[in-house]
Amino acid sequence: MASSDTDPLARIDRLIAEERELRSQATGSGLDDAGRRRLRELEQRLDQCWDLLRRRRANSEFGADPDQAEPRPVSEVESYRQ
Numbered sequence: 774m775a776s777s778d779t780d781p782l783a784r785i786d787r788l789i790a791e792e793r794e795l796r797s798q799a800t801g802s803g804l805d806d807a808g809r810r811r812l813r814e815l816e817q818r819l820d821q822c823w824d825l826l827r828r829r830r831a832n833s834e835f836g837a838d839p840d841q842a843e844p845r846p847v848s849e850v851e852s853y854r855q
Contacts, residue, residue: 781822781825782826785823788818788822789819791815792812792815792816792819795808795811795812795815796812799812817847817850818847820847820850820851820853821844821845821847821850822844824845824850825842828842
């Protein structure tokens with residue numbers, strides 16, 4: 774793994790940990806409106822981070838500077854087909 778992947782992966786790990794915590798609360802006591810909003814925000818940020826990581830890796834693979842990849846807007850990332 775390239776060292777340029779370290780920061781995005783660390784951020785992804787933190788977001789996943791928080792998402793798991795909220796999901797465990799959702800199946801237990803349930804989430805209030807703020808918790809549901811935060812969970813949706815986490816899902817969006819994770820999609821954004823994964824997209825950025827893929828683009829950084831592609832840049833690196835094809836000889837471009839991975840640091841030139843910038844996060845795309847959530848609206849753009851969320852409109853991708855799975």
